[in-house]
Amino acid sequence: MAPIRAAAQRGLDDAAEVVKQESIERTPKETGELRNDCKTASGDLEAAVYYDLPYAARQHEEVGWHHEHGEAKFLENAVIAKRQEVGQVIAQAIREAL
Template sequence: MTRARLTWNGNAVIRGTHDGAVRGLRLGSEHVLQVSRERVPIEEGTLERSGTATVDEQSLTAAVAYDTPYAVRQHEEMDYRHDAGRTAKFLELPMAEEADTVGEIIAAEMRRALR
């Protein structure tokens, strides 16, 4: 008869997946921020520089935001004219377009944490 011993490190696994998810969210939100910065309307660069990416480690949520008094208006006003490559919906579109990439980034970091 062959015997095997199994040691379950459940807490370490949970901690590792959480840490990997946090790193993945951080990298994924930074990726979306970078893509959106390439599209944000630019006059003096104030709006572009106001972009931030944050992660709430407890709730495992990430946010990308622009913080100027006119950021929402610039984002929503489809009739404004912008320089080539710059557009309204400068955050919404990259978030949708990069969703698969962000998912891959998060998955890769979680796999890396479990090695």
């Protein structure tokens, strides 16, 4: 069972990277600081994509703000846009371990 768990974690790690890259593309860009702040964390069959800057959450939620490059809900929209690919990446990692 350990090889399957390890493969699932690798799949989650890879899937988090897929979401991270999509989110970076969607993140508003004025100075690039917010785009550079995107990170992933994982462990215990979980993975997360997050932004750590103090203004990241507000920037994400303010749908009324105009952005020349990027959009509000950049992380949420990235998850939605990549949901099928995320599932495929995780499934492929597990299949390879079987």
